[in-house]
Amino acid sequence: MSNYSAKSGADNIYQPSLARIVRILPQIKDHRLFELRFEDPEMRRSFTYNPGQFVELSVIGTGEAPVSISSSPTRPGVLELCVRKIGRVTEALFRLPLNSVVGLRGPYGNGFPVEAMERNNLLIVAGGLGMAPLRSLLWYVLDNRSKFKEIILMFGAKISEEMLFKFELLSLLDRTDMKCLLTVDKDEEGTWPVQVGVVTRLFDFVEIDPEITYAIVCGPPIMYKFVLEKLLERNLPKDRILMSLERRMKCGVGKCGHCSVGYKYTCIDGPIFTYWDAINLPEMI
Amino acid sequence: MQIVKLPKENLDKFVGSLSKFGEIHAPIKKDENTYLFSKIEDLSKIELNYNRTILPPKKYFLPPTETIFRFSPEKGYEPPKDNLNRKYVLLGVHSCDIHGLKILDLVFSGTYVDNYYFTRRKNTSIIGVSCIPDDMCFCRSMETDFVEDGFDLFLSDMDDSYLVRIATSLGDDMVRASQSLFKEVDKEDIAEYKRKSNEMKNYFKIGLELYNLPEIMDLEYESKIWGEMGEKCLSCGTCSMVCPTCYCYDVFDELNLDGKTGERRRRWDSCLFKDHALVAGGLNFRKERSSRVKNRYFHKQRGFVAQYGRPSCVGCGRCIQSCPAKVDIVEVITKIRSVDYE
Amino acid sequence: MAKPKVGIFGITGCAGEQIVILNCEDQLMDILKILDIRSFHTALSENDEKCDLDIAFVEGAVVQPEEEILLKEIRKRSRLLIALGTCAVWGGVAAMKNEVSRERLKDEIYGPAGKIFESIPAQPLCSFVKVDFSISGCPIEKEQFLQAVASLVHGDIPILPKYAVCTECKTNENTCLLLEKGGLCLGPITVGGCDARCLSYSIPCSGCRGPVEEANVASEVEILKEKGFTLGDVHNQLRTFAAPAEALQTYFAKRGRE
Numbered sequence A: 001m002s003n004y005s006a007k008s009g010a011d012n013i014y015q016p017s018l019a020r021i022v023r024i025l026p027q028i029k030d031h032r033l034f035e036l037r038f039e040d041p042e043m044r045r046s047f048t049y050n051p052g053q054f055v056e057l058s059v060i061g062t063g064e065a066p067v068s069i070s071s072s073p074t075r076p077g078v079l080e081l082c083v084r085k086i087g088r089v090t091e092a093l094f095r096l097p098l099n100s101v102v103g104l105r106g107p108y109g110n111g112f113p114v115e116a117m118e119r120n121n122l123l124i125v126a127g128g129l130g131m132a133p134l135r136s137l138l139w140y141v142l143d144n145r146s147k148f149k150e151i152i153l154m155f156g157a158k159i160s161e162e163m164l165f166k167f168e169l170l171s172l173l174d175r176t177d178m179k180c181l182l183t184v185d186k187d188e189e190g191t192w193p194v195q196v197g198v199v200t201r202l203f204d205f206v207e208i209d210p211e212i213t214y215a216i217v218c219g220p221p222i223m224y225k226f227v228l229e230k231l232l233e234r235n236l237p238k239d240r241i242l243m244s245l246e247r248r249m250k251c252g253v254g255k256c257g258h259c260s261v262g263y264k265y266t267c268i269d270g271p272i273f274t275y276w277d278a279i280n281l282p283e284m285i
Numbered sequence B: 001m002q003i004v005k006l007p008k009e010n011l012d013k014f015v016g017s018l019s020k021f022g023e024i025h026a027p028i029k030k031d032e033n034t035y036l037f038s039k040i041e042d043l044s045k046i047e048l049n050y051n052r053t054i055l056p057p058k059k060y061f062l063p064p065t066e067t068i069f070r071f072s073p074e075k076g077y078e079p080p081k082d083n084l085n086r087k088y089v090l091l092g093v094h095s096c097d098i099h100g101l102k103i104l105d106l107v108f109s110g111t112y113v114d115n116y117y118f119t120r121r122k123n124t125s126i127i128g129v130s131c132i133p134d135d136m137c138f139c140r141s142m143e144t145d146f147v148e149d150g151f152d153l154f155l156s157d158m159d160d161s162y163l164v165r166i167a168t169s170l171g172d173d174m175v176r177a178s179q180s181l182f183k184e185v186d187k188e189d190i191a192e193y194k195r196k197s198n199e200m201k202n203y204f205k206i207g208l209e210l211y212n213l214p215e216i217m218d219l220e221y222e223s224k225i226w227g228e229m230g231e232k233c234l235s236c237g238t239c240s241m242v243c244p245t246c247y248c249y250d251v252f253d254e255l256n257l258d259g260k261t262g263e264r265r266r267r268w269d270s271c272l273f274k275d276h277a278l279v280a281g282g283l284n285f286r287k288e289r290s291s292r293v294k295n296r297y298f299h300k301q302r303g304f305v306a307q308y309g310r311p312s313c314v315g316c317g318r319c320i321q322s323c324p325a326k327v328d329i330v331e332v333i334t335k336i337r338s339v340d341y342e
Numbered sequence C: 001m002a003k004p005k006v007g008i009f010g011i012t013g014c015a016g017e018q019i020v021i022l023n024c025e026d027q028l029m030d031i032l033k034i035l036d037i038r039s040f041h042t043a044l045s046e047n048d049e050k051c052d053l054d055i056a057f058v059e060g061a062v063v064q065p066e067e068e069i070l071l072k073e074i075r076k077r078s079r080l081l082i083a084l085g086t087c088a089v090w091g092g093v094a095a096m097k098n099e100v101s102r103e104r105l106k107d108e109i110y111g112p113a114g115k116i117f118e119s120i121p122a123q124p125l126c127s128f129v130k131v132d133f134s135i136s137g138c139p140i141e142k143e144q145f146l147q148a149v150a151s152l153v154h155g156d157i158p159i160l161p162k163y164a165v166c167t168e169c170k171t172n173e174n175t176c177l178l179l180e181k182g183g184l185c186l187g188p189i190t191v192g193g194c195d196a197r198c199l200s201y202s203i204p205c206s207g208c209r210g211p212v213e214e215a216n217v218a219s220e221v222e223i224l225k226e227k228g229f230t231l232g233d234v235h236n237q238l239r240t241f242a243a244p245a246e247a248l249q250t251y252f253a254k255r256g257r258e
Helices: A041-046 A088-095 A128-143 A164-172 A199-205 A221-233 A275-280 B008-021 B095-108 B115-122 B169-177 B188-205 B213-219 B225-232 B238-242 B289-308 B318-320 B329-337 C016-022 C028-036 C066-078 C087-088 C102-116 C140-155 C165-171 C217-226 C231-242 C245-256
Strands: A017-026 A031-038 A052-059 A063-068 A079-084 A101-108 A119-128 A151-157 A179-184 A215-219 A243-244 A272-274 B003-007 B023-031 B036-040 B065-072 B076-078 B088-093 B123-131 B153-157 B159-165 B249-255 B262-268 C005-010 C036-040 C053-059 C078-084 C133-135
Touching: A031 A041, A031 A101, A063 A088, A063 A128, A079 A088, A079 A128, A088 B169, A101 B076, A119 A128, A119 A199, A119 B159, A128 A151, A128 A215, A128 A243, A151 A199, A164 A179, A179 A199, A179 A275, A215 A221, A221 A243, A243 A275, A243 B225, A272 A275, B003 B008, B008 B023, B008 B088, B008 B169, B076 C140, B076 C165, B088 B095, B095 B115, B095 B289, B115 B123, B123 B169, B153 B169, B153 B225, B159 B169, B159 B188, B213 B289, B213 B329, B225 B289, B225 B329, B225 C133, B225 C217, B238 B318, B238 C087, B238 C140, B238 C165, B249 C140, B289 B329, B318 B329, C005 C016, C005 C066, C016 C140, C028 C140, C053 C066, C053 C087, C053 C231, C078 C140, C087 C133, C087 C217, C087 C231, C133 C140, C217 C231, C217 C245
Parallel strands: A119 A151, A119 A215, A151 A179, A215 A243, B023 B088, B088 B123, B123 B153, C005 C036, C005 C053, C053 C078, C078 C133
Antiparallel strands: A017 A031, A017 A101, A031 A079, A052 A063, A052 A101, A243 A272, B003 B159, B023 B036, B065 B076, B065 B262, B153 B159, B249 B262
16 A cells, blocks of 8 residues: 555645745734745746635744735735734744745635626725735725726724824825725824724715625724614615624634634635625624 | 345454455444444454444544644645555444534535545445434434445344445445355345334434424524523533534644644544634634534534535434533424423 | 743642653753753752743742742743643642641641741642743643643743543543543543543543633532532542632632532
């Protein structure tokens, strides 16, 4: 009998490929943007993904954790992960110097239904680290601007110092082909140039045509309740409200059971769910 | 399906002949009332009249713990060079457990195929055996008391002989390799088989009603029963370990003292453990024990139906037998279904 | 990278954990390659009592005021403090009779000699200082210690199983001593990691590794009572290793001892 070793590469669904950290951009406190490049040139070419998907990132010797992709597939060759230092693996990642090698597998999850969203208005609502997966979508739609109708971004952070991708997003304020609304809950020094208040207040500044709008929401659990209320008030159909969920996506491929919500797995059925899914899946939000 | 007869006096010879098809594993008696699947060195140790083994056959395909990679900074993650291709013959598997494996097959296949599981699966032949239910079996109500496929051979006990269903080409090879041990099925055998078959339903002492169960569970989502179960449940993980269809596993890296190399391992997990749905940063989506108990029942009896068209419980009775707190799935479902229960 | 400076300390206990460390014979040289052990009274003749430490492993429970002072000093010196063994994590056997007054115990055990030292009810380390990580066990498992050392040196907080002894007992396919043999087994509420060693030798779990997180003591007691044990029997077993544990304290405070 032959000596078998479980197949590697594409045949082994758990096989991480090695990738190098080629850039580390500090963001707000405890958040960094890591740019990664696969060691294998073939992987570099073939790796593609949808906005809203995630990868499983391994720090060698520490473990593996799911991280959403923050870059857009419209910028080939660039793979960026915005990571918050919050657990064992991310703490270890933050200790790694530039040029270190990590393990990566994916992309996983359904991602946003970008094709169905074409020819529609998009209302992107983000809170806190929720901007990490939505940045991928944002740049995807801006790079494919002609395919979408109106684009509105609403993003709220507690204070200016806690706004992810602040300068990148502030630069969108001047764009005439989209509406960028950025708010901070508090602005004690009075230096914030635009809106102040919770993200739901931004709804006062927009018109929403529920017939042709997709709303995309991602943020801390507490935010969903209030944003959903606003969207329902504006008669947005429940199956056109898209949300990106966080669960313990350990295997990423629908086997290990940790990210189950009702009878769905966040890792393969999500992480993008509609509000209609959520109503039918207890415990989802 | 081809069916032949194996007189019981030929059983040992036949089983002995199977060793050329793989290492033979079968139920043996562990204690007064406990059995387990084990490697067979001595054919006389095989116990084909057993109620249930402590662990189901899933242990052969998804071992309680296994190394999935060895890692080093230089080479990254390499699958171990274990011999997953070893051939096994798993003899004496009950119908419910064969259904259990078919359910695991659903989970480990799909878009992402788990090769660790399926390589072992491919290399293991399954020989089923009929059984008489005890007072914890409810396979009939879970529609797993009979099995049509998922085995190579299936032995139905006819007192003096076994009727042997041949389900696969490999099964046929096994029979042909010892052709002289088998006889043709005659008219009396058919009559006896039917008699036994018709009697079977009388043996069942418990059962649960599947009709409308998913909807009833949705309606009883807020039932106080989940709280009651949460009070009793110890979160000890026993039910998940012994369940033929529980497949949750945990993954962890074990680092060697050199601080560089090590192993990525997985091990059976349970949705009843407190940290099962915990995410980095401390948010726990099923913090309360009652919500974890509820999740387990919903996943098995409701969620799996939505996903795969049948519950993922096969009625083997292992959880009833081994729960220290006597949480009894049949009792729970019966209570939920009961009109008087509020 | 400089090797982390380490101290291994023992207060009131049997030195069992320190013996386990010394029994890692095949790994001792590797351990010395990665740890700079500055203090280890059981094994070293020269100990640095003052230097800053990266990791302090502390075995034993606190039963004297001096030990509290010593522990707090260790805490001040060390970046990480790891509780080693059931005594350090849960109070251990020294806490078994915590409800009896120290004066009476001293008198009964030591007679007049008891007058010359002070004694306080035995408490785990976490009652006095912040504990960064706990490795329980009576004694600790060698493999868990080595795993923890590797992780700590790598910069990670170790991960040890949090599940109950039952989990491993089942995967080992032991006959259930509680259900099938009516043994006073604490497996369902005791934290695993020992590979259910005792159970595999047909000895019921005595709870030596301390309770699991969120231990359901009430349910365990009900089960044992049904098996014919009195609350007193169960209480005696439960307090043997982890009397100060909150789950036990809360339960018995509520129930009295019937």
